[in-house]
Structures are given as structure tokens and as C-alpha cells.
Amino acid sequence: MAFDPRREEGRPDELRPPAAEAEAIWKSFGRTKALQDVSVSVLPGECHALVGRNGAGKSTLVGVLTGLLKADAGTVRLYGEPAPAPGDRAAWQERVACVYQRSMVIPSLSVGENIFLNRNEGSLVRWRELRRQSRQLLLEWGFDLDVDQPVAELSVEQKQIVEIARAIAIGARFLILDEPTASLESRAIERLFERVRRVKANGVAILYISHHLEEIYEICDRATVLRDGKRIITAPVTELDHERLVAAMVGGDLARTIREHAPVTGDAAGRPRLEVRGLSAQGPLGAVEGVSFAVHAGECVGLFGLRGSGTSTIADAVVGLVKPSAGKIDVDGDGVGYVPEDRHARGFVPTLGVDENLTLSILDRLSRFGIISGTRRRDAADAMSRRLQIVASSGDQLLSELSGGNQQKVVVGRALAAEPSLLVVVSPTVGVDVASKEALLGVVDQAREDGTAVLLVSDDLDELRICTRVLVVRRGEVVRELREPPWDRLELISAAEGLEAA
Amino acid sequence: MTDAALEHVEMVRRPVRRVLLGSVRELALVPAIVVLFVFGIFTSPAFFTTANFSNTAQFSAALGMVVVAESLILLTGSFDLSLQSIYGLAPMIGAWLIVGKDAQGLGTKWNPAFGILVVVGIGAAVGLFNGFMIVKLRFNAFIFTLAMLILLAGLQQGIVSGRTIYDMPPSFIYLGGAYWAGFPVSAWVTAAVFLAAALFLRYHRTGRAIYAIGGNLEAARAAGIKVDRVRIGVFTVAGALAAVAGLMIAGQVVAVTANQGNNLIFTVFAAAVIGGIALEGGRGRMVGAFTGVVLLGLVNNVLVLRNTSTFWIDAANGAIILIALGLARVVALVRT
Numbered sequence: 001m002a003f004d005p006r007r008e009e010g011r012p013d014e015l016r017p018p019a020a021e022a023e024a025i026w027k028s029f030g031r032t033k034a035l036q037d038v039s040v041s042v043l044p045g046e047c048h049a050l051v052g053r054n055g056a057g058k059s060t061l062v063g064v065l066t067g068l069l070k071a072d073a074g075t076v077r078l079y080g081e082p083a084p085a086p087g088d089r090a091a092w093q094e095r096v097a098c099v100y101q102r103s104m105v106i107p108s109l110s111v112g113e114n115i116f117l118n119r120n121e122g123s124l125v126r127w128r129e130l131r132r133q134s135r136q137l138l139l140e141w142g143f144d145l146d147v148d149q150p151v152a153e154l155s156v157e158q159k160q161i162v163e164i165a166r167a168i169a170i171g172a173r174f175l176i177l178d179e180p181t182a183s184l185e186s187r188a189i190e191r192l193f194e195r196v197r198r199v200k201a202n203g204v205a206i207l208y209i210s211h212h213l214e215e216i217y218e219i220c221d222r223a224t225v226l227r228d229g230k231r232i233i234t235a236p237v238t239e240l241d242h243e244r245l246v247a248a249m250v251g252g253d254l255a256r257t258i259r260e261h262a263p264v265t266g267d268a269a270g271r272p273r274l275e276v277r278g279l280s281a282q283g284p285l286g287a288v289e290g291v292s293f294a295v296h297a298g299e300c301v302g303l304f305g306l307r308g309s310g311t312s313t314i315a316d317a318v319v320g321l322v323k324p325s326a327g328k329i330d331v332d333g334d335g336v337g338y339v340p341e342d343r344h345a346r347g348f349v350p351t352l353g354v355d356e357n358l359t360l361s362i363l364d365r366l367s368r369f370g371i372i373s374g375t376r377r378r379d380a381a382d383a384m385s386r387r388l389q390i391v392a393s394s395g396d397q398l399l400s401e402l403s404g405g406n407q408q409k410v411v412v413g414r415a416l417a418a419e420p421s422l423l424v425v426v427s428p429t430v431g432v433d434v435a436s437k438e439a440l441l442g443v444v445d446q447a448r449e450d451g452t453a454v455l456l457v458s459d460d461l462d463e464l465r466i467c468t469r470v471l472v473v474r475r476g477e478v479v480r481e482l483r484e485p486p487w488d489r490l491e492l493i494s495a496a497e498g499l500e501a502a
Numbered sequence: 503m504t505d506a507a508l509e510h511v512e513m514v515r516r517p518v519r520r521v522l523l524g525s526v527r528e529l530a531l532v533p534a535i536v537v538l539f540v541f542g543i544f545t546s547p548a549f550f551t552t553a554n555f556s557n558t559a560q561f562s563a564a565l566g567m568v569v570v571a572e573s574l575i576l577l578t579g580s581f582d583l584s585l586q587s588i589y590g591l592a593p594m595i596g597a598w599l600i601v602g603k604d605a606q607g608l609g610t611k612w613n614p615a616f617g618i619l620v621v622v623g624i625g626a627a628v629g630l631f632n633g634f635m636i637v638k639l640r641f642n643a644f645i646f647t648l649a650m651l652i653l654l655a656g657l658q659q660g661i662v663s664g665r666t667i668y669d670m671p672p673s674f675i676y677l678g679g680a681y682w683a684g685f686p687v688s689a690w691v692t693a694a695v696f697l698a699a700a701l702f703l704r705y706h707r708t709g710r711a712i713y714a715i716g717g718n719l720e721a722a723r724a725a726g727i728k729v730d731r732v733r734i735g736v737f738t739v740a741g742a743l744a745a746v747a748g749l750m751i752a753g754q755v756v757a758v759t760a761n762q763g764n765n766l767i768f769t770v771f772a773a774a775v776i777g778g779i780a781l782e783g784g785r786g787r788m789v790g791a792f793t794g795v796v797l798l799g800l801v802n803n804v805l806v807l808r809n810t811s812t813f814w815i816d817a818a819n820g821a822i823i824l825i826a827l828g829l830a831r832v833v834a835l836v837r838t
Contacts, residue, residue: 090726104724106717108784109710117714117725124705148520 016044017080019174019205020065020096025074027060034060035071038231040224042174047196047206049216049237052226053249058209061226062176065207067092078174097167098176101183103159105151105166111138112147115166137169142198157188164195168204175199176207181215182308183286186475193219211306213245214498227251242499246490271332272296273422273453274318279327283313288476291327295422300445300454302467305496310476311457312341315426318455333421337361339412341426341457347411348399355381355395357410361418384413389439405436412440416447423447426457441466459496461489472496527778528790530833531797531826538800546807552684554803559689560754562799564589564678566692566792567747568766569773570699571740573791576774577703578733579716579783582632583647583767585744587654588625590763592745593752594658596621597667597674605669606662614673621745628654629741633734651767659760668757677746678753688750695743700788708732716783769819773798776826797826 018041027035035057042048052058063069064076067086076083084091105114112134120130134147143161145154151162160180167175177196181189196219200206208220216223217237224234225248232248233240240248272294279291288310295301305311316322318329319338340346348357358381359366366376381395388409392402399407408428415423425444429437445466448454456467464470464487472480472495480495482488493499542549568585575582600617601607612620632650635641680687703709711732714722723729752758777794779786801822805815 089724093724093726104718104721106714106721106784108717109713113710117722118707118711118727120707123707125707125710127705148517 016203018042018077019044019079020207021077021080022061022065023075023077025061025064025076026072027064027069028072033229035064036229038074038226038229040231040234042205042207044173044203044205045200046222047200047208047220049220049223050207050209050226051213051216051223051245051249055228056226056249057229058226060229062098062178062207062209065176066096066098094171096174096176097163097170097172098178099160099163099167099180101179103156103163105159105162107150107152109151110147111145111149111151111154111162114151114162115147115169117166119169134165134169137165141165141168141195141202143195155188156183157192160184160192161195164199168199173203174205174207176209178209179211179308180208181210181212185287189215212498213242216245225249242494243490246493246497246499250489250493270296272330273332274455275328275330275332276314276318277328277330279314279317279324279329281313281317281322281324281327283310283316283322285312286310286476288313288317288473291473291476291478293471293478295453295455297421297451297453298448299469300448300456300467302464302470303455303457303473304459304461304464304470304492305473306459309473309496311459311473312426313476314473315341315424315455315457318422319424331422335418335420335422337415337418337420337423337452339408339415339423339425339428341430343408343411348407348414350400351398353394353396353398354385354390354392354402354410357399358384358413358417361414380417384417388413388443403433403436405432405440408432408440409436409443412443416443421453423452423454424457425454427460427463428456428458429460429463437462461487461492464492474498525787525789526833527830528787528793530778530830531776531790531793534826534829535793535797535800538797538804542800542804542807545804549804549807554807556681556685556689558799558803560686561802562795563686563688563692564747564750564754565766565769565773565798566795567695567750568744568770569777569791569795570692570695570788571743571747572767572770573774573777573779573786573788574699574712574736575740576779576781577712577716577783577786578736579719580636580643580733580737581647581771581781582629582643582737582740584628584632584650584654585740585770586763586765586767587651587658588628588741588744588763589748589751589766590758590761591654591658591748592621592624592628593748594661594667594758594760594762595624596749597670597752597758598661600671600674601667601669606665606667614671617674618749621749622742625745625748626738626742629738629744630734632741633737636737637730637733655761655763658762662760664760666757666759670752670756670758674749675753675756678750679756680753686754688754691746691750696788696792703788708735712736713784716780716785718784769798772819772823776823776830778830794826798822 021041023039025035025038038057038061040061050058050061060069064071067084070086078095084095106117109117112131115134115137116130120126131147138145138147143165145158145161151159154162164175180192184192196206208216210216220237222234222236223240223245225232225245227249274295276294277292280289281287286308291314293301303311303314313322317324319336355377359377362380363372366372366380378395390409390413391406399410412428423444428440428444432440441463444454444456456463458464470482470487470492471478472492474496482491548554568589571585572581596617598608599610599612599620600614602611603609628650632647635646636643676687677691678688682690703712711722711727714725714727715729715732719729748763751762773794774791775781776797777786777792778790798819801819802815805818810818
């Protein structure tokens with residue numbers, strides 16, 4: 001007889017074993033120690049927050065708890081029993097379900113079919129039965145959805161409901177919600193909380209992962225903070241005040257402020273190079289509403305916010321990749337240099353060489369009647385190569401053969417080649433080594449000193465050190481402006497994550 | 503739960519409105535078919551006759567069979583260009599093994615029943631091979647099946663040195679040549695295969711798995727569907743269906759030519775796509791693919807009855823396909 005997580009449903013929650021229990025988990029990837037001696041337990045009827053900055057080990061822990069990763073050491077118990085064998089996907093699915101940010105539904109099928117996909121007994125699908133059961137399940141759990149509607153027509157919020165309903169239908173009573181509010185608007189978030197409370201009241205255990213700390217205080221009972229692969233603290237949220245929580249995430253041993261930058265006033269008196277007024281836009285990485293700011297020559301303005309907060313959307317709108325629904329964007333001067341976030345998709349042409357990539361944006365200057373002068377191109381590329389300390393065997397080496405750091409240098413170099421009056425840079429040092437990071441930030445800082453206006457979008461505190469001013473964006477709005485370096489880490493994170501009290 | 507809510511739960515039939523809305527894409531070609539039909543009646547007195555419909559059905563049967571095969575693969579989000587070469591090569595080898603040397607055979611003179619088994623077996627084997635290479639070894643479906651198309655067509659030419667195999671035994675050509683109740687057996691069989699495929703896709707869990715895989719492969723895998731097995735299975739079945747289609751056409755023309763199947767795949771894709779089978783997978787139904795086959799069959803029939811020069815028929819076909827695609831696009835836009 002198959003194991004059924006629901007079998008003890010009649011008993012009071014406190015008498016039942018934890019829905020999930022990870023004990024002394026160790027996990028390494030190569031030399032990176034992703035988890036070190038981490039223990040966590042989630043009780044039936046509990047909403048347990050898992051908190052930590054990027055790279056703290058949250059995803060690895062989720063992988064271990066869902067059976068997608070095998071721990072190097074330590075044990076996982078679900079509902080008081082040893083976890084299923086690593087390869088037994090069906091058994092894992094009956095016990096735990098994870099609702100990821102990336103939607104795992106099938107758009108071309110109906111709501112009902114998604115809920116009961118591949119769950120029918122026998123080889124034939126009984127549609128009436130499927131429709132009746134899914135409708136009943138949705139009603140019982142208070143989910144308001146039409147079982148016949150194709151999932152393709154649903155909103156992000158509704159797709160999430162389908163995934164939760166599906167997990168419940170399979171029988172899992174342990175749900176992991178990974179950043180469930182990331183792409184929801186505020187009323188949808190309220191409704192999500194309502195649903196979380198309802199499934200909780202029915203004895204379902206929830207592991208709740210979010211960067212928005214205020215949510216944790218709203219619906220979670222306990223919180224576990226991870227940092228650098230270690231568990232720092234587990235406590236009821238009522239005993240964790242904001243300061244303690246942020247301190248646990250950021251770490252006390254780190255310098256509280258980001259390395260100092262001499263205050264720069266910029267050419268504030270003149271006309272701004274970039275002026276954004278009342279910008280509203282919807283981009284793939286979040287929406288923004290009513291955003292206004294200006295960037296002057298010789299200034300580097302940082303836009304700091306979590307992923308999905310809308311910072312990337314602002315950058316996309318400024319460079320014209322996203323059409324604003326309201327507001328005005330004025331760029332003064334000639335040309336905008338752009339260093340996109342996803343350099344593989346938008347940054348460079350992997351099948352062309354270093355020189356060609358560096359000069360893609362200035363071909364008109366290097367050619368006459370459409371014929372490109374090889375010497376002039378080489379000279380221009382060489383100068384840029386030296387400035388950025390690009391390491392390549394020759395100017396003809398293909399971009400696909402370079403390291404991530406050098407690829408990114410080429411992307412920045414191309415943006416600067418046209419000598420733009422405004423430079424828009426999105427997370428320029430993601431995934432590059434330390435030396436390249438210094439070189440990249442140095443070049444951007446030099447460009448600013450030479451009079452370029454720079455807009456730097458980042459969720460990496462370290463990148464902000466070259467900024468002369470920082471705007472913090474949360475949920476599509478500018479919530480804080482910091483004018484005087486040095487920047488205070490706690491202040492930045494608190495503002496970005498919605499903990500104004502810190 | 504309140505009584506009203508219970509009543510709501512008991513209401514398990516799909517609302518009519520939703521059923522109709524869901525079928526709009528499938529039925530998009532129906533008006534075009536009606537127009538062609540009326541046009542046909544006014545074109546020629548020979549159009550509205552049993553003999554003509556019987557001929558048209560026979561003409562479309564083999565094509566329809568390959569359309570079912572390709573549609574199944576398309577629904578999983580892949581495709582196989584080499585179905586047209588299976589359609590040529592499989593019956594060629596089957597016939598080659600059972601006819602005498604004087605009819606361009608190998609001279610082994612095998613039992614025809616065994617020959618038919620060979621035909622189906624070759625189709626399934628090539629399908630299995632393609633499926634395995636694309637699913638397990640991750641070959642690009644386009645370039646791999648294109649290479650297979652060229653290779654198999656070359657084998658088909660080479661085996662008989664470009665000549666035609668004829669003088670095949672009655673049992674071998676029965677499927678393509680015989681009649682039941684005044685209609686060709688091939689038409690009955692293709693209609694039955696369409697119906698079976700439609701029911702399978704709608705009611706069998708593997709049929710639903712095909713839609714799930716084409717709709718979102720990772721989600722299907724996460725739901726515990728044996729994705730690779732289903733995909734390879736679909737390639738295999740499609741190969742076998744294409745081989746049977748080739749047997750039909752061989753029976754119709756009572757010969758297997760060295761270039762049987764040439765250019766067929768374009769018409770197959772056209773019929774499937776104008777019938778609403780999405781190239782990106784996961785969307786479309788057999789009833790739609792069926793209307794696609796019927797439309798192309800009628801177009802050809804009307805052109806022939808109008809004594810259109812054969813040199814112009816391809817151009818007319820191309821134009822019709824473009825118009826049908828345009829209509830389908832309009833329907834899609836109206837729906838959203």
C-alpha cells in the first residue's frame with residue numbers, strides 16, 4: 001500500500017511528526033560548499049520562512065528537500081519517515097511539491113487536466129470524473145477557478161493556484177513556495193496570503209522563500225536564516241526583530257558600509273543627460289509606476305533593487321526596449337551606450353571576433369561607402385582592448401572562446417566605443433572574476449569622470465561603490481534616495497526588502 | 503458546502519460555449535470547404551457524383567495517413583521530414599522481395615503477407631531510429647531527418663536502379679486497390695485511423711501525455727510522464743503509418759516507382775498546419791488535420807475537373823495554402 005501523507009490528518013498538528021525534517025545536511029559543488037551542517041524542520045500547519053541573500057544556499061536546500069539533489073551527508077525525513085530514494089520521482093511528488101517562479105503548467109491544457117495530469121487510474125481519461133474531481137477540489141480549498149479554462153488564458157496568480165491545487169491533488173502536504181510574490185501585484189499578493197493561511201489551517205506545511213522580508217512577518221510562523229551555506233538562526237518571527245533578521249542575513253563581520261567614494265556633485269547645474277518623469281512601464285522583469293529621476297553629466301546614479309523590483313524595466317525603457325505606458329524619458333546628447341543584463345542573449349555576437357564585436361556600434365565611422373577599413377577598425381579595437389585589459393589571443397579570437405569576464409569587457413567596450421553621452425549599465429559584473437570586476441568598474445568610473453552620465457542598475461551592493469547617488473526601488477517605485485556616500489548596507493537592504501524600521 | 507455549490511460540482515459537462523470556442527481553430531477551414539464544394543458543383547457536372555468522391559477519397563487517403571503520422575509527431579513538439587522517404591522506400595523493399603526478377607524484384611519471391619510485414623517493420627524501425635537519435639542523442643530534428651530523407655530516397659533509387667517495380671500480387675495491392683461498399687478500402691482505413699487517433703488523443707492517457715509534452719516538456723516530466731519513451735514511441739508509430747500509406751499508393755498505381763513519395767512532405771506539413779496543428783507542439787486536433795486533408799483534396803479535384811494544366815496545379819496549391827494560413831491567422835487574432 002502506497003504511503004499517504006494524509007493518513008494522520010485527523011490528529012492535531014502538534015502531535016504529528018514534522019512534515020519535513022532536514023538534519024545536518026552537507027552539500028558541495030566542486031570546491032563550493034553550498035550547505036554546511038544545515039538543519040531545518042517544517043511542522044504541519046506551519047509556514048516556515050527560508051531567508052538569505054543570493055548564494056546563501058536556499059536553492060540547494062530546496063533541491064535536497066525535493067529530492068532533485070542528493071546531499072553529501074545528513075538525512076531528510078518526510079512525515080516522520082525516511083525520504084524516498086533519489087530517483088523515485090513519483091514518491092517524492094506524493095510528499096513534497098515546489099511552486100517555482102518559472103511556471104510548471106501546460107498552457108495548452110485546461111485547468112482541470114493540469115491538476116490531474118497523468119494521475120488517472122487506468123489508461124483512459126474519464127473527462128466527467130476529472131472535471132467533477134477538479135471542481136470539487138478547487139471548491140473545497142476555496143480556489144476560484146474555472147476547470148475548463150485553458151491555462152494559457154490564466155494570469156500568473158491563477159497559474160500558481162493551479163500548481164498548488166495540483167500538489168494537493170497528488171496528496172503532498174508539504175509545499176515549497178519559491179518567491180511566490182515576485183511577479184504578483186499587491187492585491188494578488190493579499191489573495192495569495194489568504195490562500196496560504198487557508199492551506200496552513202488544513203494542516204499543510206509550507207516552506208516560504210522570499211526576498212521581501214515584510215511578507216515573512218505577515219504570514220510565517222518561524223524563520224530560518226542561511227548565510228554562506230550555514231544556518232545562522234531559526235526562531236519564531238515574533239522573536240526576530242527586523243534588525244536581527246537583516247544582521248543575520250548580511251553578517252556582522254562584514255563592513256557595514258561599502259567602500260567609500262569621494263562625494264561627487266556632478267554637473268548638477270546644467271541640463272540633465274537623462275531625465276525620467278512619471279515613468280510607468282511593464283517589462284518582463286517587473287513593472288514600474290510613476291518613477292522620476294535625472295542623471296547629469298559626470299554622475300553615476302545607482303538603481304538598487306531586488307530582481308523583479310522593476311530596476312531592469314527602467315533600464316529597458318530608457319534604452320527603448322520597453323515601451324512606457326505613461327511618462328516621459330528625455331535623453332540629451334548623442335547616443336546611449338547599453339550594457340544589457342543578459343550578455344549572452346543581447347550583449348555580443350559569439351560567432352564574431354573581438355575586434356568586430358568591439359566596433360559593431362561604430363561601423364559607420366570606420367567605413368566609407370559601406371566598405372569597412374580594416375586598419376581603422378583594428379586601431380579602434382586595439383585602443384579599447386588596452387583600456388579594458390581584454391585578454392584574447394588576437395583581435396580575431398571568437399567571443400565564444402573568451403572567459404565570462406573578458407566577454408563582459410567586450411560588451412562594455414562596445415557600449416563605450418561610440419562615446420555615448422549616457423551609459424546604461426545593468427549588473428555589469430555578474431558572474432565575472434574579481435580582477436575583471438575591478439577592471440570593469442574602473443572603466444565605467446573612468447567614463448563617468450570623463451563626463452559621461454552613467455545609470456547603473458544593480459542588485460549587487462559591491463557594484464554600487466562607483467555610484468555618486470543611489471536610488472532604491474521596491475515594487476516598481478523609488479522608495480529611497482541616498483545622496484552621501486558611503487552607502488550603508490543595512491539601510492540599502494532594509495529599503496529594498498521593505499523593512500523601513502531598520 | 504452549500505447546496506448551490508454542490509450543484510455546481512455536479513455540473514460536469516463542459517459548457518457549450520467553451521466547446522465551440524475551443525473548436526474555432528479546428529473548424530476554421532469548414533467555410534472554405536463549403537465554398538469549394540459549391541464552386542465544384544458549378545464547375546463540372548462530374549463533380550457531384552459518387553465516382554468523383556470515391557476518386558478524391560482515394561487520392562487523399564494515402565496523404566491523410568501520413569498527415570496523421572506527422573501530426574502526432576508535431577503535437578509532441580518535434581517533426582520528421584523523412585516520413586516521405588519511408589512512404590517510398592518501405593513498400594519498395596516489400597515489393598522488391600516478393601516479385602520476380604522480370605518485374606524488377608530481387609527474385610526471392612517471398613510470401614506477400616510477409617512482404618507487408620516487412621513494409622510496416624521498416625517504417626517502424628526507421629521511425630524508432632529517428633526518434634532515438636533525436637530524443638536520446640539530441641540530434642537536431644530538422645537536419646537529422648533531412649539527412650535521413652535524402653539517404654532513404656537514395657536507397658530507394660539505388661535498389662532498383664531507378665526502375666519501377668510492377669506485377670505485384672493481389673494481396674499486396676489490396677489495401678490500395680480494393681473497394682468496400684463502393685468506396686476505396688484505403689479511404690475507409692484512413693478514416694478509421696483518423697478516428698482512432700482522435701479518440702486516442704482525447705481519451706488515452708498517453709494521448710494526453712502527447713499534448714502535455716508538446717505544451718511544456720519539463721512540466722510533463724515533472725508530472726511523472728515518461729517523456730522520452732512517449733516521444734520515441736510516437737516516432738515509431740508514425741514511421742509505421744507512413745509505410746502503410748506508401749503501401750496504399752503502391753496499390754493504387756499498381757507499381758512502386760523509384761521516386762514514390764517525392765515532395766510529399768510539403769503537402770503533409772501544409773495539410774497539418776492549415777488544419778490547426780501547431781508547429782511548436784501541444785496544440786491542434788485530428789479533426790482539424792482532417793479538414794486540412796479534405797481541403798487540399800478538394801482543391802486538387804476541382805482543378806483537375808476544370809482541366810487546369812498540370813503545370814499550374816502546384817502554383818494553385820501553394821496559393822490555396824497561403825490563403826488558408828491567412829484565414830487561420832485571422833481566426834486566431836479574432837479569438838484573442
